[in-house]
Amino acid sequence: MADTVNKTLDPHVNRRGFLKGCTMAAAALGLSESMVPKMVEAATSAQRPPVIWLHFQECTGCTETLLRGAHPDIAQLILDIISLDYHETIMAAAGYQAEQALHDSMEKNAGKYILVVEGGIPTALNGVYCKISGKTAMEMLEEVSSKAAAVIAYGTCATFGGVQAAKPNPTGAVGVDQLVHDKPIINISGCPPNPVNFLGTVLHYLTFQRLPAVDSLKRPKFAYGRRIHDHCERRAHFDEGRFVEQFGDEYHKLGYCLFKVGCKGPETFANCPVARFNEAGVWPVSVGHGCIGCTEPDFWDTMTPFYDRIPNVKIPGAGIVADADKIGTKVLGVTAAAVGIHAAVGIGKRLIKGKSDSDVG
Amino acid sequence: MAYEKKKCWSILLRLYHWAFALSIVTLCITGFYINSPWTNSMTEGSASWPMAYMRFVHFVAGYVFTAAVLTRIFLYLFGNKQERILEHLPVTPRNIKNLFSTILQYSYIQDSHDPDRLGHNILAGITYVITIAAAVFQLASGFYMLFPEIAIWEKYGVMIFGSQQMARYIHHLLMWWFMIFAFIHVYLVIWNDVKQPEGLISSIFTGVKFTHKA
Numbered sequence: 001m002a003d004t005v006n007k008t009l010d011p012h013v014n015r016r017g018f019l020k021g022c023t024m025a026a027a028a029l030g031l032s033e034s035m036v037p038k039m040v041e042a043a044t045s046a047q048r049p050p051v052i053w054l055h056f057q058e059c060t061g062c063t064e065t066l067l068r069g070a071h072p073d074i075a076q077l078i079l080d081i082i083s084l085d086y087h088e089t090i091m092a093a094a095g096y097q098a099e100q101a102l103h104d105s106m107e108k109n110a111g112k113y114i115l116v117v118e119g120g121i122p123t124a125l126n127g128v129y130c131k132i133s134g135k136t137a138m139e140m141l142e143e144v145s146s147k148a149a150a151v152i153a154y155g156t157c158a159t160f161g162g163v164q165a166a167k168p169n170p171t172g173a174v175g176v177d178q179l180v181h182d183k184p185i186i187n188i189s190g191c192p193p194n195p196v197n198f199l200g201t202v203l204h205y206l207t208f209q210r211l212p213a214v215d216s217l218k219r220p221k222f223a224y225g226r227r228i229h230d231h232c233e234r235r236a237h238f239d240e241g242r243f244v245e246q247f248g249d250e251y252h253k254l255g256y257c258l259f260k261v262g263c264k265g266p267e268t269f270a271n272c273p274v275a276r277f278n279e280a281g282v283w284p285v286s287v288g289h290g291c292i293g294c295t296e297p298d299f300w301d302t303m304t305p306f307y308d309r310i311p312n313v314k315i316p317g318a319g320i321v322a323d324a325d326k327i328g329t330k331v332l333g334v335t336a337a338a339v340g341i342h343a344a345v346g347i348g349k350r351l352i353k354g355k356s357d358s359d360v361g
Numbered sequence: 362m363a364y365e366k367k368k369c370w371s372i373l374l375r376l377y378h379w380a381f382a383l384s385i386v387t388l389c390i391t392g393f394y395i396n397s398p399w400t401n402s403m404t405e406g407s408a409s410w411p412m413a414y415m416r417f418v419h420f421v422a423g424y425v426f427t428a429a430v431l432t433r434i435f436l437y438l439f440g441n442k443q444e445r446i447l448e449h450l451p452v453t454p455r456n457i458k459n460l461f462s463t464i465l466q467y468s469y470i471q472d473s474h475d476p477d478r479l480g481h482n483i484l485a486g487i488t489y490v491i492t493i494a495a496a497v498f499q500l501a502s503g504f505y506m507l508f509p510e511i512a513i514w515e516k517y518g519v520m521i522f523g524s525q526q527m528a529r530y531i532h533h534l535l536m537w538w539f540m541i542f543a544f545i546h547v548y549l550v551i552w553n554d555v556k557q558p559e560g561l562i563s564s565i566f567t568g569v570k571f572t573h574k575a
Contacts, residue, residue: 216519227509227525241402241411251401260398267525269509293526302526309396310530324530325397328537335541339548342467346552349469 021077028200029222042206043081050113053087056137057130057164058119062155063089065192115148120157124172150184159187166300187218191294196275197223228265231273262307263290270295363574370568381429387422391415430496443480459483502528
């Protein structure tokens with residue numbers, strides 16, 4: 001029987017908030033209304049999956065987003081549905097006690113716990129760029145993932161390396177799936193990701209006893225299966241050819257499409273326009289800033305300049321970094337000049353030698 | 362001096378050529394618009410749909426381009442002697458000799474006469490093969506962007522390009538190859554027609570070239 005009165009969870013989560021959270025997760029997963037009671041049941045059952053949450057090279061923004069929602073329901077729900085045994089940001093323990101908690105949980109729940117990784121893993125010089133309690137991130141990941149049931153890489157750093165993996169990637173940062181090959185991995189990308197997608201993944205796992213379907217980048221399809229552009233509220237302005245020319249202009253005030261000021265919605269997969277953030281119903285495009293493509297691999301390299309459509313062309317050695325079309329125009333100009341010279345040489349030669357093509361009949 | 366008519370290009374190759382050429386012109390113009398729309402609908406409710414129409418024309422031209430490229434690949438394998446790929450690449454001593462003589466001819470160093478070669482010279486042949494290879498990448502990136510959620514395109518798109526944005530970037534850079542290629546192609550065709558009157562330009566309409574009667 002579903003515990004809709006909430007006797008088992010944190011008393012701070014009231015019944016209304018709890019059901020609302022479950023419904024949001026069901027909606028994000030694309031499940032029908034009739035699945036909500038099953039989800040509630042799964043969320044309140046005694047079998048709360050133990051979770052170990054590791055932080056590596058990152059800014060903790062993913063955890064911050066989770067904890068600092070406008071309403072605490074989602075964070076509370078996540079923290080209540082799972083049994084969070086180790087989380088460096090929010091645990092009370094420190095030092096020896098913290099290490100002990102990690103060790104105990106790994107032993108007690110071997111093969112059953114879910115490992116959540118937040119942050120990229122530096123691999124250069126054997127991973128010395130990130131060390132916690134004397135162990136490198138690489139060693140910790142290998143050790144903790146070896147006994148995990150599944151790994152959830154949370155945020156773009158853990159999934160694709162993130163900002164520290166931007167060229168030239170001095171610390172050799174990589175995402176989890178470059179190092180862990182023998183466990184099921186779910187990539188919940190984003191900088192930061194929407195907590196609803198984490199809740200949805202965990203509830204999917206609890207309700208159906210398996211991880212959700214993923215795309216070829218291991219991102220759950222329920223959240224990363226559609227392009228932002230195709231669900232954008234400004235899409236009609238795009239098709240109609242109404243664009244913001246620069247930030248703050250008249251068209252910007254009218255809420256036109258942000259395509260020309262570099263919105264990366266057409267090349268980014270995420271449910272931001274649908275799920276939105278912080279339960280306040282906003283997301284970047286709704287408040288007038290283009291998408292920066294933060295859920296995509298290498299977005300620091302491929303989505304920049306953020307306010308242009310495509311990356312600049314870099315010519316190695318020459319130190320040239322320029323707009324593709326400017327370089328293209330120059331190459332075309334040089335070609336035209338070369339063609340002109342070629343034709344002139346031919347005409348000049350003919351003038352000097354006289355009419356040489358005697359076979360012209 | 363007497364000339365004789367010789368059948369050079371099949372009807373399929375001529376159709377391919379014009380489908381390819383016209384679709385490239387259309388794709389470049391609409392592609393530039395899609396990348397950087399130069400119009401801005403000032404009046405709301407005007408229902409002019411410029412971006413929607415440009416994209417529609419781009420996709421239709423894209424399918425024409427696809428058909429053209431597939432036809433060319435078919436002709437590389439099963440076309441007549443002038444159309445087959447082995448006649449385009451420096452893979453035989455005869456073709457390697459032609460490559461060097463063509464370079465010397467284009468540099469005004471010596472006149473080239475290759476009486477038993479009716480089709481392309483090897484320099485042109487190599488360029489065409491590279492262009493068709495570029496066209497295949499253009500197709501792959503284009504369909505990956507058009508059908509991002511179809512499993513097979515998603516899988517191969519991620520495998521080849523990594524992300525939608527990289528596909529877009531490569532799609533855009535390759536467009537410049539086609540524009541520069543078209544420019545040089547038109548110049549050299551005219552140049553050849555002036556230097557060596559064999560009816561090169563009309564041959565892509567009629568399929569017939571003229572050679573000296575032996």
